[in-house]
Amino acid sequence: MSGATERTLPDTSKQEQGGGNGISRYGRLQREMEKNNSQGQIPSHFQDQLQHTYTSQQKRIMSSTFSMRSYSARQPSFSSMSLRDSSGSGGRSRSKAPVSSLSSASTLSLSRSLSMGNGLNVLGTLSSLNGMGVGASDKETMQGLNDRLSNYLDKVRSLERSNAELELKIKQLMLERTPKGHDIEGMIAQAHAIGQEVRKKILENARIMLEIDNAKLAADDFRVKWEAEATLCQSVERDCLALRRAKSDHDQIIATLRGDLDSLKEELYFLKKNHDEEMGSMKARMANEQVNVEVDAAQGPDLGAIMAELRSQYEGIARKNKEDSETWYLKKLESVQSEVKESGEVLRCAQSELSERRRFLQALEGELDSLHKQVGVLEGNLRETGHKYALEMDSLQATLSQLEEELSQLRLDMQRNKTDYEQLLRIKQNLELEIATYRRLLEGEEVIKEMPPPKKEPEVRTRKIVKVVTQTMINGRVVDESSEVEQIKESKK
Incomplete structure (x- = not known):
């Protein structure tokens, strides 16, 4: 009995340290929430729920830490060895980590879950851990954890289905937003x-x-x-x-x-x-006179x-x-x-x-x-x-x-949907990491992994210049050509 008592004293100190670590991790949780809220990673409709969950779970952590301390004082030899002896299964070998370390690891998992904004019901996990610490058997605890894990996986699948539905809705919306009434080719x-x-x-x-x-x-x-x-x-x-x-x-x-x-x-x-x-x-004169004069003279001209x-x-x-x-x-x-x-x-x-x-x-x-x-x-x-x-x-x-403006608006909508999808994908990846961490915690390991900060989206500047060239052709020859700039747009994304 004395040896058992000597073994439980370090366990009690570790439990106290685990409780302190849980409170300090909740402080880190609050700082991470404020940081994520300032970066815009946590959606607005999750903030009130996370704040309410944070305050309620902080109170429950304090009460569960107090109950674990009292239970450790009443049964100092409660460990993985005693569980192995009481169950009678000599083939099972577990690490000698006390329940307080498991509680602190679960508290760490809770803080990460809250920092990622997954919105899981941490109250059930803590209550199951408290029940396990109070006196539930290892099989029932594993069954409860398996049920929680199955619920968690169901939620992940439901999120995947909702992501697929959102993608389908986005595609349908893009098809519906396609301008059908304005047939530019016909025009x-x-x-x-x-x-x-x-x-x-x-x-x-x-x-x-x-x-x-x-x-x-x-x-x-x-x-x-x-x-x-x-x-x-x-x-x-x-x-x-x-x-x-x-x-x-x-x-x-x-x-x-x-x-x-x-x-x-x-x-x-x-x-x-x-x-x-x-x-x-x-x-008549000559006939009246009739004088015969004979003159012997030369004959005159005949008048x-x-x-x-x-x-x-x-x-x-x-x-x-x-x-x-x-x-x-x-x-x-x-x-x-x-x-x-x-x-x-x-x-x-x-x-x-x-x-x-x-x-x-x-x-x-x-x-x-x-x-x-x-x-x-x-x-x-x-x-x-x-x-x-x-x-x-x-x-x-x-x-x-107008069509170009609608196209730019559609591109902005697509970019926004892409951003939402990337956020959902990051949440999904974080959930998968939480599942893997949860599995490792079930196996008795504690892994603390720093999440890389989100990548900053590059700033994109779009500048648009519309140039209209007018040519006048007669008999296949260009006789006049003029060009003018219609409009210039510059936008930032």
Whole structure:
């Protein structure tokens, strides 16, 4: 009995030390809770429960330490050896650690469980330990510990299932948050089709402008030809006026010649009449006198023959002059008439061509006016289409910005869910470490392992620059290119 009493004294001192270690470890527990709370590792809805559990369990530790001290005083030889002797199982060998060391190890496990924020029911563990210290058998204690361990593993499995459910919900939420109403590919295809139509309109406008330029050049050519024809027509009209003046002059000359001819005819008539009268008077005088005078003298000239010869000469000269005048007049008249006829034909041709050119010019002017109106309408349609497409591009840009904001929000949600998942994973790992520690405690070992501090998340800065490049292409060639920066965002995570 004395030897047993001597063995129990160190056990009692160890028990006291274990109780002190339990109280000091609860102080460390409070400091770890404050540290974890300052770092944001313990969720807010666990803090009140942990504080309440901490205060209640501190009181129970004090009472259990007092009861263990009194029980150690009443039965000083309660150890693993006495348990082995009382159970009668000689094959079981345990370490000689007293119950107080087991209580302190359980208190250490409790402090770690509270520092990790697992929210386990420590009150049941302490009550089972107190019951074991009061007088429960080793088998019942192991059965209770196995039940607690099974409950603990069930809670771990339930946490794993809840983690899986949370992951499934996160995936479903991500699938639901996927923007279905905003089909950017369809909008991009529509914008591409609209761009193709705009390019076609631009090409058609360029073709129309080319046709307008060609029409302007043709109109200029016709205007030059019309001016040349107008100049030619004016020269022909001047020639016609000159010919009319020449005709009037020739008419005057013809009238003068006709007057001269009439005067000559009258003079000839009067000469013939005078000659006939003189011949008649001379014949009558000669018949009345009938004097036969025979003169032996030289015969004088024959006046009748001379007069007849002179008459014939003058008549020939007059006839020749008349014929020459009539021939010259007829030739001149024919030439003037032919020139007048040719000038009239040329004038009629010029007038007809001028009227035709005027009609063609009027048609070209009407076509040019219609082309100008068509160009104005096409330019108005082009401006309206450009304004419409600019509004659509603005709406698409706003939709794209909204989708990018939603995407950034989804990324933030994913990052937050990832952080929550990592916290749950760390809690799970800590629970697994607690299970392993609990198993080692059941085997009689005490392991104190420092948990590494949580890693600090790196600071991520995101800077976004949207650059819009606008190119204008005609016939496959870039004729205009402009670029502008739409928006710049900078965010920190």
